[in-house]
Amino acid sequence: MLRVQAQLTEEQARRLRSLAAEEGVSIAALLRRGADLVLGQGAGETREDRRNRALAAVGRFTDAADAARRHDEHLDDAYRA
Numbered sequence: 001m002l003r004v005q006a007q008l009t010e011e012q013a014r015r016l017r018s019l020a021a022e023e024g025v026s027i028a029a030l031l032r033r034g035a036d037l038v039l040g041q042g043a044g045e046t047r048e049d050r051r052n053r054a055l056a057a058v059g060r061f062t063d064a065a066d067a068a069r070r071h072d073e074h075l076d077d078a079y080r081a
Helices: 010-023 025-040 047-056 071-080
Strands: none
Touching: 010 025
């Protein structure tokens, strides 16, 4: 592993310390987890995969007359499918 140095805001540091204590892990472990998510390795999904999944949702709700009012429900249904 490589050692790196980063600057965090006081709020970020406070929240990381709290979460690390709550989960019983180190701050470094949380930062590595975050790096994996940013790099698309957390769930084995690349940026291109996410883009393609988002594009696949375009136009899927044209038949939903209540899409404006229930968009969250419709989107949830799409992600579950």
